[in-house]
Amino acid sequence: MGQTPWNAKFEAVLRHGLPGLGKDKGLAVDVPMEAYGLDSLALIGIVSALESAYGVSLAGQVTVPVRSLTAGQLWGILSAALQPAWDAGRHPSATGGTARGQAPWIMA
Template sequence: MVATPWNAKFETVLRQSLPGLGTDAVPAADLPMEAYGLDSIALMGMVGALESAFGVSLAGQLTVPVRSLTAGHLWGIVSTAMNPVWDQGRAPAAGAPGFSTASWAVA
């Protein structure tokens, strides 16, 4: 079994949103989701499902082209939205899940 960096709720949304994933496949954290059939329209639906599932807003946070967006990128965006570092007034603890300062995702 391959370990993933995200939780089961996130993977459920991925499975519902990625037609090419297959029922037994584990989504790769570093493979562009375009390989699983994600396009900009499907990404809008996925973002809405993630916002509903996690009770967050992802507005303005997706700045990486859909063709290079990975599940790992998207999980970083969602997990940061659930626990925003900028709202705590401090940097994440060493070794804590965080986010990259690189561009994120654009549909």
């Protein structure tokens, strides 16, 4: 198996959720996962497992049709969800304190 862009946790979730992907079969970055048995129910299980494993929400993020979704695309979606929000550093909870002059509902 060649170099993949994802980590072992991601691959373990996919291997568990894709019925046609055995331990000895390589998972290609650009092959539609339908070739490994992905259907809409399997995708729901995989997305749920990824959300639990990585502590993120993928709600509304998987917009590629199940028929053409690849592992590489799903890894890209997950990677984007793992990136901090552009303004996360400005939120008071990100620094553990509150800033002077902020709205009271933020300082609660």
